[in-house]
Amino acid sequence: MSSTDAPIDLERLLSRLDAIVREAGEIALGYFRGGAAKRWSKHDDSPVTEADIAVDRFLAERLPPLVEGSAWLSEETADTTERLSRRHVWIVDPIDGTRAFIEGRPEWVVSAALVEHGAPVLGVVHNACEDETFAGARGAGAFRNGAQLRMDDLEGLAGLNIGGPQSLLSSLAAHGVVKGQWRYALANRLVQVAGGGLDAALARPNAHDWDIAAAHVILEEAGGRLIGFDGAVPTYNRAGTRHGGLIAAAPARASALMDALAHERAALETQQ
The missing domain is CATH 3.40.190.80 (D-Maltodextrin-Binding Protein; domain 2)
Known part of the structure; x- marks a missing residue:
């Protein structure tokens, strides 16, 4: 068995991912509080800022080494077909909610996932403004700021x-x-x-x-x-x-x- 086929300790890796995404959130928060991040429009007219790019570069440097042979897919990185042949792919949105970021609304998040054979097995969504972090690992549960989450399932739509x-x-x-x-x-x-x-x-x-x-x-x-x-x-x-x-x-x-x-x-x- 090659190292890239070896099973991953997802619970342990989630802790490392959580810490890295929180650090990425601090980078974005610095731009957000400064209120003067440079911005421009992409080819599809969606907005992007220098904070998006800074966080993207930070995560692209820190996440792939966590899983040998893993590929990269991000909103702010030019896509390639190389990822399609990989078992593991990091899928990242450096700042999800860039419009909120630009407008000074504290609703944007940093979002990062590890996908294995087309299914997500790790995920962290971090709101740096509210210091709220949602995290989950396949088979290990989901958490908000460390507290485990479990949803109720009631029938009916009225009042939802x-x-x-x-x-x-x-x-x-x-x-x-x-x-x-x-x-x-x-x-x-x-x-x-x-x-x-x-x-x-x-x-x-x-x-x-x-x-x-x-x-x-x-x-x-x-x-x-x-x-x-x-x-x-x-x-x-x-x-x-x-x-x-x-x-x-x-x-x-x-x-x-x-x-x-x-x-x-x-x-x-x-x-x-």
Whole structure:
């Protein structure tokens, strides 16, 4: 067995990942408190700042050496096909919620995950402004600032506090759901479900691997699910990094939301 095939002590590695992501958060926080980070627009007109790049470079230096032979995928690094042949890939969003960062809103997070054979096995989502860290490792549980998380799973949609875009929430109004607090950063929105700040969360199509991979393993280890509108579980490290619409919730609630969204879409198509 080669060293790259040897099993990884995920619980131990999670502790190291947690510390590195927290350090990355401090780097970003320095720019955030300074309030004058240089910014520009990328080719898709999305914003980026020098803080994004600084954190990206820091994580790219610190994370790959933790797992021999691991590859790299980040929102702020030019992608290559080399990662597709690797067993392990680090998937990173240096600052998820760059718009919030630019606007001075303390809702942005640093998000980092380790994916093995297309499935996330480690994840940390850190809000440096609030000193709140969500972490999870496959088979070892999910935690918020060290306290273990476990989600309740009740049936029914009435009264559920759901975070997501208004276009999706309005279609569920007839089911009695309640609009939850809006979160700029999708990773932050998803982990709030694991932590109990939201009962469920929705995302429009076109989220990327780096938006969701870390939160995905945290949700699952807390007893929740992350599924597409079709019920499929997202897979990672494919040639394309985009995903369809997403639902995050405890299992029964996730299934109920999937059914409700399908019913509402069918009703709209019938009316057209």
